[in-house]
Amino acid sequence: MTDLYSIPVTAADGSTTDLSAYRGRVLLIVNVASKCGFTPQYAGLEALYRAHQGSGLTVLGFPCNQFGAQEPGDAAEIANFCSTTYDVTFPVLGKIDVNGADAAPLWRHLKQEAPGLLGSEAIKWNFTKFFVGRDGRVIERYAPTTKPEAIEADIQKALQR
Template sequence: MSSFYDLKPLDKTGQPYDFAQLKGKVVLIVNVASKCGFTPQYKGLEELYQKYRDRGLVIIGFPCNQFAKQEPGTDEEIASFCSLNYGVDFPIMKKIDVNGDNTDPVYKFLKSKKSGLLGFKGIKWNFEKFLVDKNGEVVGRFSSVKTPESLEPEIEKLL
């Protein structure tokens, strides 16, 4: 994978979501789960999205069931949960793996560009976040404990 903009993950309906449409935008990518202690971060993510989307912020959620099986639902159930419980309007993709042999190409790319704490490449838990600038460069990686609200200064600088 040569560029962030070459990626084409599947959306919740199984259709390709071409990252080329994200050129010139700031993107926050999050691996999400509906039954996690960090699930309330959906509220903060949606607030960030509503506040900055007109200025070019796109948030994309990738459901993942690899951490204590905290995302057991179907793609349709996950999308419904996000909408009904948190009013999520940002794109939610098809459920993927973020670690292991079946790691989605998006996460292979992100992890190759930005390692975690102490050089750890793998995703440690749900709601880990990657921030991508307007040129498709991965400029930040944040742990699950970092709230969406705390990323606002970083996002402001990039917009």
């Protein structure tokens, strides 16, 4: 099994890093966009993060422009939008692709661990969510239509493990 925490990811500043700082935490990993019908979910993601970060939850946002060009901005524009519109304090990393030949390694890993409907690995739209346990294994994949507050009970259960 690939160690989720050693997979390279792009930080918001464009540098390469990994998720080792989050080892042992429960993660909610989401492909986000600022001009999407699901963008208001930023508020719910932030609420979950603020409520549970002290107990071991980290929300990680990965901006993605693959669906209807709904995340056209650069890192500074994305950060400004997140902070001024939704007061986001959870980590928002570098813009990525989640599908295709240029899909980020982390997203290839997540899709293999938790395929979607009928075994499809493709991400269908922005705000697809992967819920990862403290052991680095994907517990659940949630559709873009799943509101963050609907994940509350799963988060509480995972945090008690």
